[in-house]
Amino acid sequence: MLFIIINIGVLKGFLIVGGKSVDIFLKRRNRHKLIILQVIIVGILVNVLLSFLSYKLDFPVYWDTIGTIGVAALTGVFPGMFVAVITNIICSIFNGYAAYFGIVNVLVAVITAWFVKRGLFSSIKSSILYVVSIGAGSGLLSGI
Numbered sequence: 001m002l003f004i005i006i007n008i009g010v011l012k013g014f015l016i017v018g019g020k021s022v023d024i025f026l027k028r029r030n031r032h033k034l035i036i037l038q039v040i041i042v043g044i045l046v047n048v049l050l051s052f053l054s055y056k057l058d059f060p061v062y063w064d065t066i067g068t069i070g071v072a073a074l075t076g077v078f079p080g081m082f083v084a085v086i087t088n089i090i091c092s093i094f095n096g097y098a099a100y101f102g103i104v105n106v107l108v109a110v111i112t113a114w115f116v117k118r119g120l121f122s123s124i125k126s127s128i129l130y131v132v133s134i135g136a137g138s139g140l141l142s143g144i
Contacts, residue, residue, distance in 0.1 A: 039071055040071055040082060043070055043071035043079075044087055045067070046066055047063075047065070047066065047067035047083065048087060051098070055094060065104075067083055068105055071083045072109040072110075072116070076113055076117075081109045085105075087105060088102035104141045107138065107141055111130070115130050
């Protein structure tokens with residue numbers, strides 16, 4: 001609900017903070033930070049929701065990195081790492097093993113941001129390399 005209120009405020013050009021409206025379009029940097037914050041919130045929500053569904057339905061697939069990949073690709077490595085850590089902290093409430101795999105989620109954010117920054121998704125070969133590196137890195141860290 002809070003996310004919807006923030007979005008409506010952004011579309012109108014103001015944000016209500018503590019009962020006072022604040023013009024967020026005064027500085028471009030503030031607008032950029034707010035967009036990054038919204039992308040982070042959506043990434044965390046997607047990760048937690050998909051993780052909860054896969055946990056409750058006993059899916060053998062772990063979907064808790066989809067939001068992390070999206071955030072790391074759109075905003076960079078540090079927001080992606082933040083989403084990874086917060087997701088695993090929240091998911092550890094209903095899945096006790098989630099906290100142990102936080103480093104795997106962080107690795108996914110780092111590799112994704114690195115591939116996007118270098119522009120390595122331009123060919124099928126480099127995309128396959130991305131999938132292999134994510135799979136190998138996740139598998140190696142999960143086995144430790």
